[in-house]
Amino acid sequence: MYVASRGGETAIQNAEQLYRDLIGQFDVATVRAIQRTMPYLIDRVMGEGSLYAPELAALALAQSGGDLYEAVLMLRAFRSTQPRLAYAQPVDAQRMFTVRRISAAFKDIPGGQVLGPTLDYSHRILDLAVLNAADQTTETRRHGATLATTDNPKSEIENRKFPLVADWQRDAGLLPHLPEHACPDAAEIPDVTREPLLFPAPRAMRLQSLSRADTGGVLALGYANMRGYGSVHPTVNEVRLGYADVEITHPITGEPFSIGRVRVSQAEVVTTFKGSDDRPQLALGFCATVGWNEVKTIAGSMLDMAMDLPEPHPSHTEEYVMYHTDPVESSGFCIHYKLPHYVTFGSDLDAMRGVGEAKKVKGLGDYYGDGSHLAAGMPGTYSENTPLPNGERLGEGASS
């Protein structure tokens, strides 16, 4: 009985203990192992938790036994207590250390297509040999662990700077030019984690929301758009994974310097613009997140574009997308239905039972006056002999 008549706190402690027993012991070695071997999982938790902290993300995963929503919540709840000490410079995708960058729009692009680390063209076959081998350090594991988990990529990667496909399109007049004005002061950019969300939302808040959105939620809505619940037929202009320096201005010298390096991913999609402009141009959809998450950035950039349409599908309006893809809010509300609802349910039952009673009571007198105004029919509304939506006639119900 979960409304324990006495001792709710003991019940909580016992329940948590059972959970801990189930997932077993873990220590710092477990945390390190998770961080080292599951970079994509870590990235997902960090992206949705909107906090770049691989160690804490690994800890959250260990503590939650791998429950993704719980891990994200833990990271978010930690993040919300942290002060904002400084604002970083915007990450310039051209300057970041790109390890993977592909475009579906052109066969070849300036700088070239770079497959980088990906399983895209691999056979997804379970490597059962791992289970049988005494030494489990297989080639796949060693290889997978080195590139993705170190935040200090090899020097040849650092030297590879790739121009943006969109810049080429801008120069060719296919995309509108970026506004001339300089990037606004970072402190002036609306922050969805510190300010109320109102609609229409500033674009900054939209991109922030997508960045921290639930991967599955963004995918579901984005997939609906791709399948046809939207009038855009986008092409992936560019998907980019890389390492970006987090540059802040030194508080004393005023010089910009890097305080660390983070994995980031971004995607751009383009579609033909159906505006009133004489010269048709492409329109761009964009999504970026910390960590490497191609599914989310591709689906997110399609949603970004869909939200811009004059009359988007109801499930692709800004409000719909932003409210329903937050992992903490959607999962939290979903599981809140486990909480007792007997008061509200009782109240609803009362209203439902009352319907039957009101129909039995002649003239509704017990509940709502004598009901004569209803039985007589109000001007311009249901009269005594007009069938009700449920097929009955008002006169019959009131007197039966």
Added chain:
Amino acid sequence: MKTVAALAAPNAGYSYAFLDEFAKRELRRRTLKAIAIPGYQVPYASRELPIARGWGTGGLQVTLSLVGPSDVVKVIDQGADDSVNAANLRRFIARMSGARTTTDALAATIVQSRHRIPEERLREHQALVLQVPDPEPLRGVEHDISKAREMHGEADYGLLWLSLYEQLVRYRRVTLGASYPALVHKRYVMSPSPIPRWDVPKLHQARHLTLLSAGREKRLYAVPPYTDVRPLEFDDVPYRVENQRDWTCFRTGLRHKFMNEIPQPGGGSTYEISDTGFVEKVLKQTSGVSVPSATLRGSSKTPEVSTGATYYDDEGRFYLDGYLR
């Protein structure tokens, strides 16, 4: 020597009452605005808390922005102090603020509640914090919140009235259960949160302050003391509270308090008063037997033995004459 890693190590400590001062400042400013404009939904940023979202984080943020070490906090869920969720929120508030806790509604300075208002009349200098899942009373007739906001701005509640009228036509009565919409200070229609209809009248001209906060939806609003709160009702179709007039509490033998219906094996139901703090006091008063959970951890004040005046008397009459027709 201090290393950069040491300096950058995550801080293990949390601010007083968990929220950092910036978050508290924002919440307090929004709360003041909400009090100044009764029933108006004030948007706020809404921080994540280490409690699942949708489990009272809206109410919790308001409570954490109000609470001080000298406060006495009562937390109830569906009327019960010992519900696991109430127990969990209570121990979090106490752990983070050092506030004392109680089950006595009249001994508390802050009552955080999910979906109930206590049976005893709250007093001045008490704050009732209601957890709100959906702050928008217009959601049923307009799910676009930008449009709903405009409708509130223009006091355009026609669709809401129409929906009540349609219920009358279809079912011969208003079929709303909990969350019955109410007009505050003759201006804004608010959702009183999913409290039963029994509890909505308690907000009218109340002596205490009521703060309502929705964490997921990022809106908070207030009913200041001594403010008009009128559930929507037609002149000729008066508002009705739940019909429990024939129900008797099996624990206290009392009637005319809000009851939980408890299904019995083999059919039929038994009933108990939903407000567990009130029941505790009644039992103590009548039998003299002490109830173990009455004094919670950290609570130094013994709960009052005698019950205070209730909103509904033993005959089921509401204390404000003529309010319920």
